[in-house]
Amino acid sequence: MSDNQEVSTTGHQWDDDEGYPLQEYNNPLPKWWLYTFYATIVWSVIYWILYPAWPVGGDFTKGVLGWSMHKELREELDEANAKKKNVNEQLARMSLQEIAKKNDLLQYSISGGKAIFGDNCAPCHGQGGIGSKAGGFPNLTDDDWLYGGSLETIQETITQGRTGQMPAHLKATGGAFDEAQVNDLTQYVLSFSGRSQDAAANKRGDALFHGDAGCNNCHGDQGNGSLKGTAGGQALPPVGAPNLTDAIWLHGADLVSIRESIAKGRSGVMPAWGKGSKEVGRELDPLAIKQVTLYVHSLGGGR
Amino acid sequence: MQHATIEKSIPLMAILTLVLVSIGGLVEIVPLFFIKGTIEKVDGMRPYTPLELKGRDIYIREGCYNCHSQMIRPFRDEAERYGHYSLAAESMYDHPFQWGSKRTGPDLARIGGKYSNQWHHAHMMRPQNVVPESVMPAYPWLAKNALDYGDIDKRLRALSKVGVPYTEEQISSAKQDLMAQALAGGDPAGLNKRYGNKVTKDDFDGQPDKISELDALVAYLQMLGTLVDFSGYQAQTR
Numbered sequence: 001m002s003d004n005q006e007v008s009t010t011g012h013q014w015d016d017d018e019g020y021p022l023q024e025y026n027n028p029l030p031k032w033w034l035y036t037f038y039a040t041i042v043w044s045v046i047y048w049i050l051y052p053a054w055p056v057g058g059d060f061t062k063g064v065l066g067w068s069m070h071k072e073l074r075e076e077l078d079e080a081n082a083k084k085k086n087v088n089e090q091l092a093r094m095s096l097q098e099i100a101k102k103n104d105l106l107q108y109s110i111s112g113g114k115a116i117f118g119d120n121c122a123p124c125h126g127q128g129g130i131g132s133k134a135g136g137f138p139n140l141t142d143d144d145w146l147y148g149g150s151l152e153t154i155q156e157t158i159t160q161g162r163t164g165q166m167p168a169h170l171k172a173t174g175g176a177f178d179e180a181q182v183n184d185l186t187q188y189v190l191s192f193s194g195r196s197q198d199a200a201a202n203k204r205g206d207a208l209f210h211g212d213a214g215c216n217n218c219h220g221d222q223g224n225g226s227l228k229g230t231a232g233g234q235a236l237p238p239v240g241a242p243n244l245t246d247a248i249w250l251h252g253a254d255l256v257s258i259r260e261s262i263a264k265g266r267s268g269v270m271p272a273w274g275k276g277s278k279e280v281g282r283e284l285d286p287l288a289i290k291q292v293t294l295y296v297h298s299l300g301g302g303r
Numbered sequence: 304m305q306h307a308t309i310e311k312s313i314p315l316m317a318i319l320t321l322v323l324v325s326i327g328g329l330v331e332i333v334p335l336f337f338i339k340g341t342i343e344k345v346d347g348m349r350p351y352t353p354l355e356l357k358g359r360d361i362y363i364r365e366g367c368y369n370c371h372s373q374m375i376r377p378f379r380d381e382a383e384r385y386g387h388y389s390l391a392a393e394s395m396y397d398h399p400f401q402w403g404s405k406r407t408g409p410d411l412a413r414i415g416g417k418y419s420n421q422w423h424h425a426h427m428m429r430p431q432n433v434v435p436e437s438v439m440p441a442y443p444w445l446a447k448n449a450l451d452y453g454d455i456d457k458r459l460r461a462l463s464k465v466g467v468p469y470t471e472e473q474i475s476s477a478k479q480d481l482m483a484q485a486l487a488g489g490d491p492a493g494l495n496k497r498y499g500n501k502v503t504k505d506d507f508d509g510q511p512d513k514i515s516e517l518d519a520l521v522a523y524l525q526m527l528g529t530l531v532d533f534s535g536y537q538a539q540t541r
Contacts, residue, residue: 134432
């Protein structure tokens with residue numbers, strides 16, 4: 001508002017004895033602002049009528065449009081599911097082997113599986129399934145499997161979960177062996193990868209491995225794990241005991257890590273994701289598990 | 304009415320101020336009287352166990368809410384990533400609630416049971432060990448610090464004063480329940496009787512003979528979002 005225009009005042013004068021009367025301008029609000037303000041008030045009333053608004057006696061006003069956030073969500077989800085319905089039904093009917101043979105369905109499954117994997121599996125197994133030494137979470141991109149790398153076994157692992165139990169061996173941590181015996185076992189385990197430094201300890205460890213400690217009952221007589229190994233010519237139970245003869249180590253390859261594994265034991269838990277599993281907060285439906293299976297299988301190690 | 308009239312009469316101005324503030328107050332406060340009607344009736348909600356409650360205190364102490372929300376909104380992207388949208392009933396025993404408004408990290412409203420205890424341990428020691436691209440800081444002291452739960456019964460008592468339905472029995476056996484949940488031995492039967500059979504008893508932090516702050520925090524995280532039984536929940540048209 002320009003200076004030369006007459007502006008009304010509030011009408012009150014302060015300090016007029018001094019000859020400098022203090023007055024307060026009564027500047028009206030700009031018209032556009034005022035009418036916008038009134039319009040918002042009118043709009044709020046319209047909004048109360050159209051949309052859910054006021055709590056009244058234990059319930060609330062629903063609004064004449066009948067809109068609700070939760071209804072909108074259900075409709076959106078239904079719409080999305082309807083789009084995927086055909087192909088999903090097809091996938092649900094087909095076996096993993098059949099899907100793997102159809103390239104378009106396989107690619108669809110793998111990209112779906114990748115998204116599910118990224119949210120649910122990657123926190124432990126890493127983006128792209130590279131695993132993590134920190135918690136002994138297996139790498140899924142190599143061909144060193146604990147329970148098997150076929151489509152069916154991977155599906156079973158995801159659905160039912162796995163619990164790997166390597167018992168503690170040192171007396172101080174609940175085992176049955178003393179420090180020296182644990183050191184001997186460590187030397188013997190190192191010998192599988194040609195790294196044993198102490199022939200005498202190695203020999204004592206060998207005896208323990210196949211004798212009192214009974215390591216061969218899970219890791220096999222040759223130490224090549226429950227999947228490939230045998231004990232006395234018998235196949236081993238599917239307990240997920242790692243192959244000790246290769247260069248892939250779940251909890252570290254150095255002497256200190258291996259000794260710790262033997263002394264304190266290790267336990268690796270893969271939660272079950274199948275329907276009805278109490279272990280996890282969120283279950284994956286069989287179709288999602290199929291997709292994750294195909295994705296994991298595609299990472300490089302699948303058999 | 305002119306400014307002058309109002310401004311020159313203190314009683315008139317006081318009355319009009321009172322009227323205005325009352326309208327504003329009523330609009331904001333009255334809905335709270337009806338809030339009970341907006342909380343869904345669901346099966347499974349229970350007050351936190353003493354160990355979970357201590358974990359929640361640590362969650363607040365460490366400022367987890369600064370980066371993690373606990374509020375899944377009813378949108379498709381959130382439903383597909385995090386699961387069922389959060390219900391009012393799920394935070395009815397929270398004082399204060401931990402909805403949060405910032406998501407530098409993911410929402411945690413349904414983190415319970417999603418990952419193993421072992422993962423939580425590794426993650427708290429150094430998040431980058433399990434999630435290389437993570438910007439979350441490490442919390443290694445949680446595993447070192449012994450949990451201070453000397454005042455746990457008083458905490459339950461305080462919450463019962465603001466409406467959390469802890470029974471006298473739950474308050475008096477708080478210490479015992481806390482130990483039973485974190486340690487082998489203890490009295491798991493009592494814990495289950497007081498908090499239901501779904502309560503997870505475990506060695507949450509990988510240190511079987513010690514109750515650390517990590518035990519409490521992981522117990523809390525593993526419970527989050529798992530209490531409500533959604534099989535019996537009919538989504539109201541809300």
